[in-house]
Amino acid sequence: MTGLRTGVVSALAISPSKPDVVYAGFDSNDMSLWRSDDAGTTWTHVDSTAHVSGIAVSPTDANIVIHSVIEGDVIYSSKGGVESVIPLSRRGTEHPRFSAIAYAPRHPNIVYTSASGRREGAGQREGDSAEFFSSFDGGQTWSLAGTCVACGVSYSIQVDPTDPSTVWVGSTTGVRVSYDGGSTWTTNLLAGVAGDRSQVLGLAFHPEKPIRLLAATAEDGVYRSNDGGQVWVQSNIGLDTNQIHAVAFAPNNPEVVYLTTHLGIYRSDDGGSTWEPRSNGLGYQFVHAIAIDPRDSDIAYVGTASELHTLHPTHKQQGLHRGEGIYKTLDGGRTWVLSDAGIEEDNLVVMTPHPRLPFELWTGAAAGRGGFTTTDAGDSWLFSANTAAHYPMVFAYSHSFPTIQYLSSLYVGDELVRSTDNGVTWHSLTTRLQQGVSETSREKGLFDPNKRWHVHTHGLAVAPSDSNIVYAGTISHPTTREQYNLDGAHIFKSSNGGDTFEEVDNGFPTETQTSINAIVIHPTNPNIVYVMTSSFESVKAIGVYKTVNGGQLWQPVNNGLDLETNDLQIDPADPETLYAAARGGVYKSVDGGTSWKLSSNGLLGGEVKDLAIDPVNPLILYAATFNGVYRTKNGGEIWYPVNLDLPINSGGNGAFEHNRVLEVDATGHVVYVIIRATDKDRFAGRLLYRAVLGTPDPVIYEFEVNGETINVQSTSHISNLFVDLVDREIRFTVAGPVGTVSRTTVTVPKKVLSELTSAIVDGKDLSVQITGTSVSFEFPHNGQRQVTIR
16 A cells, blocks of 8 residues: 655755756665656665664765764764665764765765754753864765854755865854864854744755855745845745745755755745745645756755654644655646655554544554544555654544544553544643552552653553543553553553543552453443454563453453453454453353353464454454465354465564554445565565455444434445535535545425435536435445535
8 A cells, every 4th residue: 555655754855966866865774765767767775774863975986975863873884875884883872863864965985963962952951062073085984073052953955066075054053164074063154033033944055155044034034135144135036934944955056945844845036035936836835945056057856744753843743644655747846746756754553543533544653643543445545743643552532423443552652642633732641651550560669759650551451442442552562661660460440531641550460571462341331341462572471351330350361361362352243252362272261251162173383463354344353474364254164365465574583573654444335454574675664455345235324413413324434524505515524535536415404405407526526316305326446535415
């Protein structure tokens, strides 16, 4: 499945010697560095290391590329981005955060970069000193050149084309210059601009007259200097925003300048004196990185930036976003088209379908910068910018409407978040977990109140019959990378939709080094809950525990069960029937977990990593195994493989490595898998595939409008219904995957529409059947489409 692109293209660079070679960097651990050899038509993943902050390409060799990452490394490759080495690392030091990096334009052996104490240069460390490093062998070795006192983050580094020892930076605290290769620095030259207004995110020279400079500020628009930075004047004529990101002169026509902003792209044809918008075709207006073809000022590339971890975090882009990616123009910005074929978020680790709505799914990557959601089974995606999705664990939905969503996470401060607006905004509940730590855990010394609150939450569930009841579980995670202050594995319960939590630990061995990996709640009795443990990211599994009184007492239910469990499923029609994925295969219980029997006939490969149950026909289940996906049609009596078109890895580590990688949507007609790619594809990671099993049965929707009920019966995902009383029409969004059909009947009270005459989809009339107050129609699904009823 395609279209999953992470939130920020953090850097773009064109090879000066071979301009069809373009590099793109992403602010995502697993995306990192990509290369195009055909001017952006197709892309190849060349490095997967960390969050890219800057890219520099040798002026004379398109294969020599250096990129910096915020985790503290400078990464060098002489082979087009692959087989890279780390000649400079500042991890573990006071100044680990590398930002921009730049070659001297006419001296390919000279390179500069900078590292500061904080990536964003924000908060209490704003205005930190920054260390400046230089290389005189093209980036293969580095030495400390000097320290820029109170410089902060260097967002942009520019080297004077006439003198490689003259280096300029646009930084958190303005514009500074060094005349001795970074050894000493001036104070801020952008005098009179203070506070956040002084943040210079972009800096650029006139290619032929380097005394002419443009500075792009975060809050105060563009400043221009014609005398080498001695005097600056604002240069905002034509701009609709003062929130600027990057600025770049065209190398072959220096009067042409491009500007990226919060509101799209602007171009100047008079060296930056005046500007005009050039954003036609951009699917997303919040743009950041830009690169201009050195042969033609009308050819440029731009990258979008929709996330919460932008290079200047005061401008957060929380919300649901569509249209991100890398865009290219061939006509000076008059039109832009997506030019990022092949670039995908490729380390997905978790997904959850909506429990009641067809074709809706959320998924997240191991270290991405947000989550992804679809309402058409993956034909199109929205990007959800939220910090918890940087290290996502489990998405969970309420069964009520409007739906409330939860996400467990490893991210500090957002270990548990909640959304009440379909994922547009997310709010942290993590302190409420802290407030709910039990006295027992405190007395056992499992909780350290002197440390910052930090836990690894994982298991998460909302009671299907009562959306106020939410359970969350933690992991005992032995690691030196995270500083937890709650040891062991703990179960928390909320009875008010997450407003408060209490630890419910009676009978559960909280001090055990295990993972509460999955929580399953009875479909009609919220007092019956199962907690499944796992050794994944922990030490040992201890099987399944059950409560029948809402968490007041837990008891193990492991008779006959392999304790090394990986997933747990409950039959929604017969809740006494449970299925467990375990190291020894699939186990089944028909008595609420009292006893278990192996139910793996036909399964090959031993361990089962994940299970998914068809909610419409729960005799149908799917199992994720070392050798791929298996299916049963009779409740686990017989299993058979269903791997056609999946890139199953028959060797190495197998097709799957943990749970949350196999799901069935609410209709039972779409199966999703996140599968480990074959060994030959080094950076393929974990990719998302789907199987669409035809058009599902219709779902009934009810919408209340001014006390009247509009009834929609449809095989589609229906959302955004709006009644226009002025134009006397009803509008809504219909979504579904290609290859299926929308069969829809809308029943409208006469008080809402006195007469039904037509149905229109995407502006085209449909053939309809009108019976009384109902109108029926059908058309093929093709992602999201807009329907109007008149």
